[in-house]
Amino acid sequence: MNPVLEVQDLSQDFGGLRALNELSLTVNSGEIVALIGPNGAGKTTFFNCVTGIYTPTEGKMFLYDREGSPKLLNGKKPHVITAMGMARTFQNIRLFSDMTVLENVMIGRHCRTRAGILGAVMRDGRTRREEQESIDASYALLELVRLQDMWNETARNLPYGA
Structure with missing residues (x-):
């Protein structure tokens, strides 16, 4: 091993x-x-x-x-x-309650993106492609834990055990 x-x-x-x-x-x-x-x-x-x-x-x-x-x-x-490639989580999770489940996962992937402030403002092709890749990867993670049907639900509407 x-x-x-x-x-x-x-x-x-x-x-x-x-x-x-x-x-x-x-x-x-x-x-x-x-x-x-x-x-x-x-x-x-x-x-x-x-x-x-x-x-x-x-x-x-x-x-x-x-x-x-x-x-x-x-x-x-x-x-x-x-x-x-190594990160930690904490026992007390903090969700962005007014954002969707998918958006919360995307925030967790933020460290894997490269677009900076200028890219966010200009929204060039590279930034849009990176955002779509982040959406796709985040959705795949939701599929992995069988929460894909909740992707558009606001986080505050989910029980912690969902």
């Missing part, structure tokens, strides 16, 4: 408190991995380190690209790590 994420001897200190102590793990392609533990065990601290929210005290973290080459995560900003 090929690694996707590799963490080596990760430690995180907050003043005199060590929240993570030499944690090492490898997540391979195709694996589903869970990190479990009681409150205060360091789970959120771990995720904050690998997603660039915290800079770890010690250790190295690597995200492997599609070709299998390791890319060092240490010192990278969260938006850079997201662009590399």
